Amino acid sequence: MKIVHHRTSRLLALVFGVALLAAACGGGNDDTAAAECGTASTSPDASGVLLLEGTDDGKGGDNCFDFTVLELTAGEEVTVEFENTGLLQHTFTVNDWDVDTGLVDSGDTATVTFTVPEDASGDVTFHCIPHEALGMTGTIQVT
Ligand SMILES: [Cu+2]
Secondary structure: OOOOOOOHHHHHHHHHHHHHHHHHHOOOOOHHHOOOOOOOEEOOOOOOEEEEEEEOOOOOOOOEEOOOEEEEOOOOEEEEEEEEOOOOOEOOEEHHHOEEOOOEOOOOEEEEEEEOOOOOOEEEEEEOOOOHHHOOEEEEEEO
């Protein structure tokens, strides 16, 4: 049995190409296109500001949040400063709470302020609108 080693540059080109194709088609479930975004968590500072980035995954993909778990408290006011340090346009969007930055260009920062609903609990999903299908999603853990 022959073992094939992918050359890094070829693999990166493939991942990027598939990502573009999937984004253009608005879908795609090819596992090779899914970003590996990690599981880092964060929470707002004492003044309610939460810094979040739309960024790359360090492996050639461009469709990650730098934190994929946000720890929020029911009833608290949160200001998300969403910086796009990636290459493509990204959003920070919480459908359940009508929160959306709109498309943010590479290098730009968008700020959105919202109040976590008093009756919220458990896990709420956030995502980037253009790249949800590529795994650019995260979880808000409400306590
Ligand atoms: Cu995105």
